[in-house]
Amino acid sequence: MSQIVEKMRQEIIDRSARFEELTKGTKDEYNIYREHIQYVYKYVVMLSKDKNVDGEVLELAALLHDISMTDMSLDRSRHNEYGAGIAEQLLRESNYPEDKTQLVKRCILNHSKGRQQYRSTEEEQILVDADGLSHFDVVKTLYSLPSKVMGLNEEDSVRFVQDKLTGDYNELSDDLKYLVKEKYDRIMASKCEDDIKAL
Numbered sequence: 394m395s396q397i398v399e400k401m402r403q404e405i406i407d408r409s410a411r412f413e414e415l416t417k418g419t420k421d422e423y424n425i426y427r428e429h430i431q432y433v434y435k436y437v438v439m440l441s442k443d444k445n446v447d448g449e450v451l452e453l454a455a456l457l458h459d460i461s462m463t464d465m466s467l468d469r470s471r472h473n474e475y476g477a478g479i480a481e482q483l484l485r486e487s488n489y490p491e492d493k494t495q496l497v498k499r500c501i502l503n504h505s506k507g508r509q510q511y512r513s514t515e516e517e518q519i520l521v522d523a524d525g526l527s528h529f530d531v532v533k534t535l536y537s538l539p540s541k542v543m544g545l546n547e548e549d550s551v552r553f554v555q556d557k558l559t560g561d562y563n564e565l566s567d568d569l570k571y572l573v574k575e576k577y578d579r580i581m582a583s584k585c586e587d588d589i590k591a592l
Contacts, residue, residue: 394452395449395452397449397453397484397487397489398449398452398453398456400487401453401456401457401483401484402434402456404456404457404460404483405425405426405430405456405457405460405463406426408426408460408463409424409425409426409427409430409463410424410426411463412424412425412462412463412464412465415465416465420541420542421465421542425459425462425463428531428534429459429527429531429534430455430456430458430459432526432527432530432531433455433458433520433523433524433527434452434455434456434523435523435527436455436522436523436524436526436527437451437452437454437455437519437520437523438452440519440522440523440569441516441519444515444519445515446515446516446519447493447496447516449493450493450496450497450500450516451500451516451519451520453480453484453489453497454480454497454500454501454504454516454520455520455523457476457479457480457483457497457501458473458476458480458500458501458504458520458524459472459476460476460479460480461475461476461479462476472505473501473502473503473504473505473508474502476501476502477498477499477501477502478498480494480497480498480501481494481495481497481498484497496514496516499513499514499516499517500514500516500517500520501520503517503521504517504520504521504524506560506564509564518566521564521565522565522566522569524561525561525562525564525565526561526565526569526572526573528557528558528561529558529561529573529576529577532554532558532576532580532589532592533589533590533592535554535557535558536550536551536554536586536589536590538553539553539554540586547585547586550586551583551584551585551586551588551589554580554583554589555580555581555583558577558580559581562577576592579592580592
């Protein structure tokens with residue numbers, strides 16, 4: 394792990410811990426590093442292996458892609474835009490090369506749904522794939538968003554999870570869908586919270 398990657402890893406760990414502490418005991422309590430980002434990072438490392446991509450840029454994008462989620466004052470529906478700006482600022486303050494900073498920024502900006510037409514690099518698609526695959530590792534945690542945070546009933550919470558993971562599945566590169574196909578089919582067949590929690 395390079396020095397800049399370690400520095401940004403510590404940054405997101407610290408911000409995640411502060412957010413968790415601020416929201417302790419509330420419906421919003423969450424540690425985004427522990428419950429999401431570490432999985433995205435794992436997949437980025439795996440998916441970039443033996444490919445002609447900038448691994449360091451991808452590691453930074455994985456660590457910083459949801460950094461704006463640690464600030465409750467920011468609009469979560471635009472977390473990719475805010476995150477891209479925060480990442481750019483942090484990397485510039487660290488004197489990271491501008492061309493690489495811009496690639497990290499593009500990866501973060503374009504990792505969200507509905508941004509397919511703006512993606513032009515393999516690094517961007519790898520981050521999308523890593524983010525999508527990571528959600529299949531944390532289905533139970535994902536279920537808590539609609540049920541606990543949003544206050545949806547059981548049926549709507551199951552539908553929320555199914556819709557979210559359908560979006561992720563559809564954005565995955567075709568050659569990676571087999572990794573989660575069985576779990577995806579089981580999620581689509583789920584009828585209740587117990588079905589989701591059994592995954």
